[in-house]
Amino acid sequence: xxxxxxxxxxxxxxxxxxxxxxxxxxxxxxxxxxxxxxxxxxxxxxxxxxxxxxxxxxxxxxxxxxxxxxxxxxxxxxxxxxxxxxxxxxxxxxxxxxxxxxxxxxxxxxxxxxxxxxxxxxxxxxxxxxxxxxxxxxxxxxxxxxxxxxxxxxxxxxxxxxxxxxxxxxxxxxxxxxxxxxxxxxxxxxxxxxxxxxxxxxxxxxxxxxxxxxxxxxxxxxxxxxxxxxxxxxxxxxxxxxxxxxxxxxxxxxxxxxxxxxxxxxxxxxxxxxxxxxxxxxxxxxxxxxxxxxxxxxxxxxxxxxxxxxxxxxxxxxxxxxxxxxxxxxxxxxxxxxxxxxxxxxxxxxxxxxxxxxxxxxxxxxxxxxxxxxxxxx
Amino acid sequence: xxxxxxxxxxxxxxxxxxxxxxxxxxxxxxxxxxxxxxxxxxxxxxxxxxxxxxxxxxxxxxxxxxxxxxxxxxxxxxxxxxxxxxxxxxxxxxxxxxxxxxxxxxxxxxxxxxxxxxxxxxxxxxxxxxxxxxxxxxxxxxxxxxxxxxxxxxxxxxxxxxxxxxxxxxxxxxxxxxxxxxxxxxxxxxxxxxxxxxxxxxxxxxxxxxxxxxxxxxxxxxxxxxxxxxxxxxxxxxxxxxxxxxxxxxxxxxxxxxxxxxxxxxxxxxxxxxxxxxxxxxx
Numbered sequence: 001x002x003x004x005x006x007x008x009x010x011x012x013x014x015x016x017x018x019x020x021x022x023x024x025x026x027x028x029x030x031x032x033x034x035x036x037x038x039x040x041x042x043x044x045x046x047x048x049x050x051x052x053x054x055x056x057x058x059x060x061x062x063x064x065x066x067x068x069x070x071x072x073x074x075x076x077x078x079x080x081x082x083x084x085x086x087x088x089x090x091x092x093x094x095x096x097x098x099x100x101x102x103x104x105x106x107x108x109x110x111x112x113x114x115x116x117x118x119x120x121x122x123x124x125x126x127x128x129x130x131x132x133x134x135x136x137x138x139x140x141x142x143x144x145x146x147x148x149x150x151x152x153x154x155x156x157x158x159x160x161x162x163x164x165x166x167x168x169x170x171x172x173x174x175x176x177x178x179x180x181x182x183x184x185x186x187x188x189x190x191x192x193x194x195x196x197x198x199x200x201x202x203x204x205x206x207x208x209x210x211x212x213x214x215x216x217x218x219x220x221x222x223x224x225x226x227x228x229x230x231x232x233x234x235x236x237x238x239x240x241x242x243x244x245x246x247x248x249x250x251x252x253x254x255x256x257x258x259x260x261x262x263x264x265x266x267x268x269x270x271x272x273x274x275x276x277x278x279x280x281x282x283x284x285x286x287x288x289x290x291x292x293x294x295x296x297x298x299x300x301x302x303x304x305x306x307x308x309x310x311x312x313x314x315x316x317x318x319x320x321x322x323x324x325x326x327x328x329x330x331x332x333x334x335x336x337x338x339x340x341x342x343x344x345x346x347x348x349x350x351x352x353x354x355x356x357x358x359x360x361x362x363x364x365x366x367x368x369x370x371x372x373x374x375x376x377x378x
Numbered sequence: 379x380x381x382x383x384x385x386x387x388x389x390x391x392x393x394x395x396x397x398x399x400x401x402x403x404x405x406x407x408x409x410x411x412x413x414x415x416x417x418x419x420x421x422x423x424x425x426x427x428x429x430x431x432x433x434x435x436x437x438x439x440x441x442x443x444x445x446x447x448x449x450x451x452x453x454x455x456x457x458x459x460x461x462x463x464x465x466x467x468x469x470x471x472x473x474x475x476x477x478x479x480x481x482x483x484x485x486x487x488x489x490x491x492x493x494x495x496x497x498x499x500x501x502x503x504x505x506x507x508x509x510x511x512x513x514x515x516x517x518x519x520x521x522x523x524x525x526x527x528x529x530x531x532x533x534x535x536x537x538x539x540x541x542x543x544x545x546x547x548x549x550x551x552x553x554x555x556x557x558x559x560x561x562x563x564x565x566x567x568x569x570x571x572x573x574x575x576x577x578x579x580x581x582x583x584x585x586x587x588x589x590x591x592x593x594x595x596x597x598x599x600x601x602x603x604x605x606x607x608x609x610x611x612x613x614x615x616x617x618x619x620x621x622x623x624x625x626x627x628x629x630x631x632x633x634x635x636x637x638x639x640x641x642x643x644x645x646x647x648x649x650x651x652x653x654x655x656x657x658x659x660x661x
Contacts, residue, residue: 025466026462026465026466028461028462047645047648047649047652047653048649048652048653048655048656050649050653052465052466052645054461054465056458056461057487057488057490057491058487060455060458061455061458061461061487061488061491062458063458064451064452064455064458064459064461064462064488065458065459065461065462065465066462067451067459067462068431068449068458068459068460068461068462068463068464068466069462069463069465069466070462070466071449071459071462071463072429072463072466072467072470073466073467074466074467076462076466090452091452091455094451094452220467221429221447221449221463222426222427222429222447222467222469222470223426224426226425226426226445226446226447226448227447227448228392228441228442228448228449228450229448229449229450230442230449230450231450231451231452237395239395239396239442240442
């Protein structure tokens with residue numbers, strides 16, 4: 001894949017560039033640090049492309065507008081931080097049940113409520129999975145570098161369009177504000193996926209019926225396919241239903257389309273894992289510290305490895321299980337009280353020693369800190 | 379306006395599976411449904427070029443009956459969904475239908491800002507003075523002293539004047555009518571939909587099942603009769619002194635500013651400036 005000339009880019013800038021590269025034609029947002037740069041950049045670049053940008057009155061409105069734009073056929077994105085993410089949860093649930101493709105970027109910051117703006121934290125891991133109400137699958141991607149901010153934003157749009165679902169890019173303050181030299185792939189070299197639109201005449205269109213692929217074709221509002229979209233549980237024609245023989249298959253399909261694609265969604269980056277005696281499992285900015293710790297540990301003769309989690313939800317249980325079994329210990333460093341480590345413990349199911357290493361003071365976890373902690377296992 | 383035949387209205391409804399509707403017998407929402415369809419037909423709209431967006435509650439169920447692109451959004455957020463639809467596809471006529479609780483309580487902020495932007499949308503706000511679907515709790519438009527399931531001792535909150543709020547916030551077209559004044563309602567809806575910017579129609583509608591029952595207002599017929607007696611055409615209203623206005627309200631076009639720039643016009647101009655500056659390649 002050919003690359004463009006190297007640039008010094010910030011994570012948020014790379015997310016905005018990724019959105020443009022993926023074909024984003026609509027952005028609605030409400031300012032909140034540490035996500036504001038995404039709005040600022042797209043507020044410049046989308047109008048210059050003749051596309052839509054709007055700063056809405058709040059985060060609820062922002063996601064609502066993205067949903068409307070997506071139903072009208074535009075690839076849509078919003079960006080926020082934890083408190084705004086909380087406000088978006090009801091509409092996120094609506095997007096899940098209506099299978100509306102869109103991308104939601106959450107740049108995490110420290111603490112519940114206003115917390116410590118804008119110190120780093122990784123406290124929205126479980127909110128990203130379970131924040132909205134009811135049962136629903138979730139796709140959440142976690143960038144750890146500026147290059148990944150670009151790559152995962154493009155991937156988020158592609159997954160959203162292909163699987164007809166909202167996709168969350170879960171970044172953190174450090175990654176979002178990090179500046180790195182990166183060579184982005186040329187836009188014409190990227191694989192860009194468009195949603196599948198119905199090819200049948202409008203009279204034949206059954207909006208939530210699938211052809212066996214579990215993903216119904218999505219007609220844009222105004223394209224002659226006059227159908228109904230509701231947040232109520234609906235039948236194949238999109239009309240509300242409470243018939244058990246329609247409700248149950250609906251939810252099974254909603255989960256099934258994610259489950260069937262699990263192999264592709266399970267995205268991890270192993271580092272020095274093969275002979276590792278102790279394994280780190282990390283994501284986002286903490287994965288960067290973990291990478292450095294692995295290099296330093298190896299130089300000192302300690303067999304330390306890392307499993308970086310990129311696709312956070314659905315949880316990459318197969319990769320995690322493989323990474324933890326038979327090791328002396330597994331350390332999960334993260335900027336919270338144990339939101340990921342409990343998931344690792346669930347997968348390990350008592351078959352491996354899983355230790356959580358959290359930090360909650362608004363500071364990052366350093367490589368030295370990880371090295372000091374792992375010495376107790378060697 | 380020439381009358382629209384029943385057969386033509388029939389062609390704009392979703393008969394397959396969707397009828398009978400969910401509303402109580404005598405509810406004004408059926409009247410509004412007919413009125414809205416007649417307005418769209420009178421304007422010569424193409425069914426394929428309409429998006430009907432509603433929130434939650436009795437009124438929120440209206441779009442499902444109309445054979446256009448229809449969206450049953452989250453409570454209070456119809457205007458936000460509609461804003462996205464309109465910006466992504468400006469050629470569509472985007473019409474929102476909300477109840478008083480939907481539009482002015484949970485969605486009050488969105489209403490203010492859609493009006494302030496003069497967003498190119500139509501907002502039909504059905505005012506039945508309470509939360510009907512959830513059992514008749516008080517809403518922002520429940521009259522002072524009226525009873526509701528959450529106002530057993532009488533409502534102590536002064537009611538909100540929806541039309542006045544929309545006018546103050548900057549809506550380019552604001553009108554009010556009732557489901558009793560059907561001919562006028564047809565006309566006002568058509569005017570609001572054809573208005574370039576943000577067009578609002580406040581529609582008073584009886585909720586005899588909850589509001590009427592709790593306040594001993596009689597049957598739906600009695601409540602309709604009250605609308606007939608209390609509503610005064612805005613031209614006449616201007617000539618009434620304070621004493622004769624008591625207990626009555628004006629109906630008709632309350633505000634109309636055709637010269638205001640709409641959001642889409644302003645956005646289009648901005649796109650031209652942005653493209654002229656050639657900033658596309660810069661981050």
